[in-house]
Amino acid sequence: GNSVTQMEGPVTLSEEAFLTINCTYTATGYPSLFWYVQYPGEGLQLLLKATKADDKGSNKGFEATYRKETTSFHLEKGSVQVSDSAVYFCALSEYNAGNMLTFGGGTRLMVKP
Amino acid sequence: DTGVSQDPRHKITKRGQNVTFRCDPISEHNRLYWYRQTLGQGPEFLTYFQNEAQLEKSRLLSDRFSAERPKGSFSTLEIQRTEQGDSAMYLCASSFTSGGEDTQYFGPGTRLTVL
Numbered sequence: 001g002n003s004v005t006q007m008e009g010p011v012t013l014s015e016e017a018f019l020t021i022n023c024t025y026t027a028t029g030y031p032s033l034f035w036y037v038q039y040p041g042e043g044l045q046l047l048l049k050a051t052k053a054d055d056k057g058s059n060k061g062f063e064a065t066y067r068k069e070t071t072s073f074h075l076e077k078g079s080v081q082v083s084d085s086a087v088y089f090c091a092l093s094e095y096n097a098g099n100m101l102t103f104g105g106g107t108r109l110m111v112k113p
Numbered sequence: 114d115t116g117v118s119q120d121p122r123h124k125i126t127k128r129g130q131n132v133t134f135r136c137d138p139i140s141e142h143n144r145l146y147w148y149r150q151t152l153g154q155g156p157e158f159l160t161y162f163q164n165e166a167q168l169e170k171s172r173l174l175s176d177r178f179s180a181e182r183p184k185g186s187f188s189t190l191e192i193q194r195t196e197q198g199d200s201a202m203y204l205c206a207s208s209f210t211s212g213g214e215d216t217q218y219f220g221p222g223t224r225l226t227v228l
Contacts, residue, residue, distance in 0.1 A: 004155075032214045044156070044204065044219040051214050089155050095214045098169045100146060101206075103155030 002027045002097075006090050006104035013080055013111050021075040021107045023064075023090035031092040033057075033066050033073040034101070038087045047075075047088070080111045115139075117220035119205050125226045126195055133191045134223045138207030145188050146217060147180060148204040149173065156204055162188060163210075195227045 007022040025031065035047040035057070048057030053068035062077045073090060090104040118137045126132050138145050144163050148156035159178070160170045164185040174180075177195075182188040192199055202222045208215035 034216075036219075043221040044206075046216060046218065049216060091155075093214070093217075095210070095212075098161060099144070099208070099210065099215050099217075100158040100161055100169065101148070101156070101217060102158070105155050106153070 002031070002092060002094070002102045004090050004092055004102055004104035006088075006107050008105070009087075009108035011107060011109050013109070015082055015111055015113050016079045017111075019075070019077040019080045019084075019109070021088055021090075021109070023073045023075065023104060025071050025073065025090075025092050027071075027092055027094060029094045029096060031094050033064070034091045034093070035062070035064055035073070035075050036089045036091060036103075038089065038106075040086070044089065080109070082111045082113055085109055085111045117205055117207050117218055119203075119220040119223050121223060122221060123224050123226075125228065127228050128195060128197060130195055131191065131193045132195060132225065133189055134203055134205075134225075135187060135189050136205030136207075136220060137187045138205070139218060142207035142209045142218075143185070144208045144210055144215060144217075145182055146206040146208075147188070147190055148206065150202040150204055150222070151200075159190075192225075195225075197227045200225055200227045 032051045034049045036044045048059040050057040050066035091101045146161040147159040150156040162182040206217035206219045208217045
């Protein structure tokens with residue numbers, strides 16, 4: 001079956017530091033890959049996505065590249081802000097399997113001023 | 114679009130009681146998904162609908178759980194004879210697909226506490 005593994009948190013960084021959150025996946029077919037973010041007290045929001053190998057998703061300064069050879073989709077940001085403090089979830093879906101999302105366990109990011 | 118809405122936002126019930134949650138998807142979205150999220154974990158898929166047809170159910174969905182989407186618009190998720198292990202956040206998401214990849218948009222969730 002499909003699975004997603006993320007680095008465990010919490011990740012604590014100072015403002016303007018570089019962020020990497022690792023995500024690797026196992027899939028039977030050709031998945032689409034997603035990063036969702038959950039801010040305190042709010043619902044899941046789509047942050048970015050990539051639908052095929054070598055695609056790069058980007059949004060709000062965050063980037064992730066779909067690496068089929070390493071089955072990875074690591075999230076990066078060059079300079080984090082306090083407002084980026086949240087829980088980040090990596091996920092995958094396969095359109096020929098109903099598109100249901102398989103999520104990783106989430107990584108909590110805390111950014112200190 | 115007003116986004117996906119869920120009602121209620123919070124529900125506290127006693128063990129053994131029945132509860133029902135409602136999800137209103139983004140209009141024109143033909144797919145609706147239910148997930149469950151326990152504290153500190155990622156969401157887990159429960160079931161999904163395409164229009165009014167329920168196409169997939171997870172093994173997590175015991176026979177105490179039932180979901181409907183009677184007119185292909187809003188959906189309800191009912192849990193009968195609730196147990197303490199049912200305490201979780203229940204998330205609804207909707208999407209539009211014409212057969213390929215889709216992007217799911219989530220509602221704020223219903224937090225269930227079973228005492």
